[in-house]
Amino acid sequence: xxxxxxxxxxxxxxxxxxxxxxxxxxxxxxxxxxxxxxxxxxxxxxxxxxxxxxxxxxxxxxxxxxxxxxxxxxxxxxxxxxxxxxxxxxxxxxxxxxxxxxxxxxxxxxxxxxxxxxxxxxxxxxxxxxxxxxxxxxxxxxxxxxxxxxxxxxxxxxxxxxxxxxxxxxxxxxxxxxxxxxxxxxxxxxxxxxxxxxxxxxxxxxxxxxxxxxxxxxxxxxxxxxxxxxxxxxxxxxxxxxxxxxxxxxxxxxxxxxxxxxxxxxxxxxxxxxxxxxxxxxxxxxxxxxxxxxxxxxxxxxxxxxxxxxxxxxxxxxxxxxxxxxxxxxxxxxxxxxxxxxxxxxxxxxxxxxxxxxxxxxxxxxxxxxxxxxxxxxxxxxxxxxxxxxxxxxxxxxxxxxxxxx
Amino acid sequence: xxxxxxxxxxxxxxxxxxxxxxxxxxxxxxxxxxxxxxxxxxxxxxxxxxxxxxxxxxxxxxxxxxxxxxxxxxxxxxxxxxxxxxxxxxxxxxxxxxxxxxxxxxxxxxxxxxxxxxxxxxxxxxxxxxxxxxxxxxxxxxxxxxxxxxxxxxxxxxxxxxxxxxxxxxxxxxxxxxxxxxxxxxxxxxxxxxxxxxxxxxxxxxxxxxxxxxxxxxxxxxxxxxxxxxxxxxxxxxxxxxxxxxxxxxxxxxxxxxxxxxxxxxxxxxxxxxxxxxxxxxxxxxxxxxxxxxxxxxxxxxxxxxxxxxxxxxxxxxxxxxxxxxxxxxxxxxxxxxxxxxxxxxxxxxxxxxxxxxxxxxxxxxxxxxxxxxxxxxxxxxxxxxxxxxxxxxxxxxxxxxxxxx
Numbered sequence: 001x002x003x004x005x006x007x008x009x010x011x012x013x014x015x016x017x018x019x020x021x022x023x024x025x026x027x028x029x030x031x032x033x034x035x036x037x038x039x040x041x042x043x044x045x046x047x048x049x050x051x052x053x054x055x056x057x058x059x060x061x062x063x064x065x066x067x068x069x070x071x072x073x074x075x076x077x078x079x080x081x082x083x084x085x086x087x088x089x090x091x092x093x094x095x096x097x098x099x100x101x102x103x104x105x106x107x108x109x110x111x112x113x114x115x116x117x118x119x120x121x122x123x124x125x126x127x128x129x130x131x132x133x134x135x136x137x138x139x140x141x142x143x144x145x146x147x148x149x150x151x152x153x154x155x156x157x158x159x160x161x162x163x164x165x166x167x168x169x170x171x172x173x174x175x176x177x178x179x180x181x182x183x184x185x186x187x188x189x190x191x192x193x194x195x196x197x198x199x200x201x202x203x204x205x206x207x208x209x210x211x212x213x214x215x216x217x218x219x220x221x222x223x224x225x226x227x228x229x230x231x232x233x234x235x236x237x238x239x240x241x242x243x244x245x246x247x248x249x250x251x252x253x254x255x256x257x258x259x260x261x262x263x264x265x266x267x268x269x270x271x272x273x274x275x276x277x278x279x280x281x282x283x284x285x286x287x288x289x290x291x292x293x294x295x296x297x298x299x300x301x302x303x304x305x306x307x308x309x310x311x312x313x314x315x316x317x318x319x320x321x322x323x324x325x326x327x328x329x330x331x332x333x334x335x336x337x338x339x340x341x342x343x344x345x346x347x348x349x350x351x352x353x354x355x356x357x358x359x360x361x362x363x364x365x366x367x368x369x370x371x372x373x374x375x376x377x378x379x380x381x382x383x384x385x386x387x388x389x390x391x392x393x394x395x396x397x398x399x400x401x402x403x404x405x406x
Numbered sequence: 407x408x409x410x411x412x413x414x415x416x417x418x419x420x421x422x423x424x425x426x427x428x429x430x431x432x433x434x435x436x437x438x439x440x441x442x443x444x445x446x447x448x449x450x451x452x453x454x455x456x457x458x459x460x461x462x463x464x465x466x467x468x469x470x471x472x473x474x475x476x477x478x479x480x481x482x483x484x485x486x487x488x489x490x491x492x493x494x495x496x497x498x499x500x501x502x503x504x505x506x507x508x509x510x511x512x513x514x515x516x517x518x519x520x521x522x523x524x525x526x527x528x529x530x531x532x533x534x535x536x537x538x539x540x541x542x543x544x545x546x547x548x549x550x551x552x553x554x555x556x557x558x559x560x561x562x563x564x565x566x567x568x569x570x571x572x573x574x575x576x577x578x579x580x581x582x583x584x585x586x587x588x589x590x591x592x593x594x595x596x597x598x599x600x601x602x603x604x605x606x607x608x609x610x611x612x613x614x615x616x617x618x619x620x621x622x623x624x625x626x627x628x629x630x631x632x633x634x635x636x637x638x639x640x641x642x643x644x645x646x647x648x649x650x651x652x653x654x655x656x657x658x659x660x661x662x663x664x665x666x667x668x669x670x671x672x673x674x675x676x677x678x679x680x681x682x683x684x685x686x687x688x689x690x691x692x693x694x695x696x697x698x699x700x701x702x703x704x705x706x707x708x709x710x711x712x713x714x715x716x717x718x719x720x721x722x723x724x725x726x727x728x729x730x731x732x733x734x735x736x737x738x739x740x741x742x743x744x745x746x747x748x749x750x751x752x753x754x755x756x757x758x759x760x761x762x763x764x765x766x767x768x769x770x771x772x773x774x775x776x777x778x779x780x781x782x783x784x785x786x787x788x789x790x791x792x793x794x795x796x797x798x799x800x801x802x803x804x805x806x807x808x809x810x811x812x
Contacts, residue, residue, distance in 0.1 A: 069660045
């Protein structure tokens with residue numbers, strides 16, 4: 001079985017609102033950019049995988065079919081993947097499988113999300129569609145009646161980590177400071193800011209221990225990558241592409257403590273340590289032949305839906321020992337000029353979280369970094385290896401880790 | 407690259423309403439049955455692909471995460487695919503790619519749909535969720551204001567076929583008579599009935615030329631298949647499994663005539679002939695090495711969302727010449743004892759259309775037929791080859807054709 005390469009990338013600026021474009025126009029922009037970068041046309045594409053999370057945001061079921069149409073992909077296969085906050089990463093996995101299986105030689109993976117078209121701008125309030133799309137993302141049978149939603153479920157994971165390991169709000173705030181700061185060098189980022197730990201601590205409380213500045217953003221945008229079989233890469237004479245070295249996905253239980261009496265009695269184990277994330281990393285590292293990630297990786301994009309989530313990510317990705325994620329950021333290791341830069345893009349907190357597009361954006365960032373095209377935010381490339389960590393779902397049930405190699 | 411086998415199948419009875427079970431309980435039932443049939447346990451499964459169409463039917467975003475949890479699949483990869491009426495078929499494609507790519511040795515594909523939990527039974531009327539989930543499935547920008555929805559878009563395809571080829575309502579009614587009749591021998595079917603062409607013609611008008619009995623049904627249920635790599639099949643000592651011989655997917659434009667001025671001026675071409683369906687068949691036949699499908703196939707399950715759709719399917723699958731689909735059923739060829747039985751399960755009209763589950767149910771049916779386990783509806787197996795044709799989307803934009811071989 002031949003390898004699979006990333007041969008083209010595209011991204012829009014991530015913004016709070018892009019009122020002038022529909023989701024299919026955003027998808028068109030990134031597809032065109034990725035095709036141009038790969039030096040191919042839409043005729044060379046065999047199939048598409050779409051990462052689009054939410055039907056309610058756009059009052060549109062099957063949005064992928066209109067993207068496919070608008071892109072002129074008539075006759076080609078098009079599959080939509082949706083897995084919460086990790087939608088883009090699982091779409092990338094499905095795109096990899098399309099090519100590695102031999103079903104396609106060239107596959108485009110497009111992540112896109114619009115979220116604000118259904119916002120009621122006249123009265124400046126959320127519409128039922130927006131509220132439902134968020135409410136319905138917790139388990140409607142058991143969790144929703146208990147008030148468990150996106151922020152509050154991740155907050156429970158964070159407080160468990162604080163209790164078990166003594167992780168502090170100030171340590172988490174350092175993640176926010178770093179990522180808003182990194183975003184200043186990313187022209188595609190939504191929220192570049194110079195802030196301090198104190199600014200984070202003083203920002204409005206959302207769900208303890210998350211303050212406003214601990215949280216990622218509501219974002220619109222798109223990202224795309226083109227995947228190609230090794231055989232086709234050779235035929236096309238593409239030199240030095242970025243290769244997919246390993247993918248690990250592991251879906252853990254959805255939010256623990258509420259799903260059943262068994263969980264309530266503690267069968268999940270300890271929610272301070274996200275088992276699925278550890279397992280996804282293990283699978284990906286084994287596939288990529290990585291033994292010491294901290295030494296072998298040149299950078300990582302870690303899913304910082306919330307600041308504490310990135311700290312838990314350091315540990316699950318084997319960059320810090322369990323419980324030492326807070327010290328890892330205190331020691332400056334994940335800073336842009338640290339030993340292992342994490343989220344030079346700005347991550348979800350700094351660059352934005354355009355749900356379906358986010359996981360693809362991480363792949364775009366790693367690809368640009370590994371090929372030395374990351375401009376002002378370029379990190380030092382020694383081993384030519386980078387990692388993308390994408391999560392989603394209630395209680396962070398989805399996790400995919402992707403390792404790229406130049 | 408080794409082949410991929412179907413080594414286990416499971417299905418629930420398709421019913422209008424299964425009030426006593428949640429979607430994750432239905433998924434559990436079919437997963438257990440498929441695992442038992444394969445002679446493996448849930449520990450042997452490397453990954454899962456879920457075909458679940460609609461979030462609004464259950465007031466639940468990310469329903470797959472709760473299925474994954476309920477099935478005890480902690481730690482394994484789980485991906486959700488959603489592509490309208492063809493959701494189950496594209497989930498099967500993604501499951502095939504999981505195994506053929508080497509990402510997994512054993513993958514379970516589960517299709518499940520509940521649709522009636524949000525129906526207002528007390529007042530016996532649809533809730534906003536039900537109405538929206540159907541309304542939002544046409545393009546909200548261009549088509550919805552023109553009244554194009556599920557039945558009316560397929561009706562336009564049918565009237566185009568009638569005008570171009572002279573296909574009659576009576577010919578289409580024969581499909582309904584056949585499929586309701588086949589369902590009598592399928593214990594899993596929702597709508598077994600002895601009816602006549604006259605009964606179909608006299609049934610209530612829905613959207614010309616579709617009467618009530620031309621339409622498939624609102625259905626709840628689940629289906630599952632277990633896919634395994636050739637290497638693993640040999641290791642497990644599984645003898646004579648059913649192999650995936652070819653998959654072709656082709657997504658055509660979404661509904662023509664409304665998407666743009668270009669379409670309105672006729673750039674789509676002729677909507678009587680469903681280009682995407684022809685293309686999907688071409689790809690699948692080439693992969694499976696089939697030259698004369700009418701002679702080489704032993705049976706086909708053709709997606710009869712509406713009676714006319716099956717007639718258009720005969721033609722696109724190369725079983726009848728373009729325009730001769732009406733005569734094909736008049737001549738009795740697709741009858742259960744005809745030269746090429748079509749939809750011995752009863753199809754969507756007779757067996758039911760549990761959206762995400764339907765495409766998987768077709769694979770279950772073909773597998774059972776090829777292995778001689780189809781009971782009273784068993785067709786004669788000569789070449790050991792069967793075809794499943796699954797479609798969906800506005801204007802039938804999604805199409806996947808899968809060929810299995812015993």
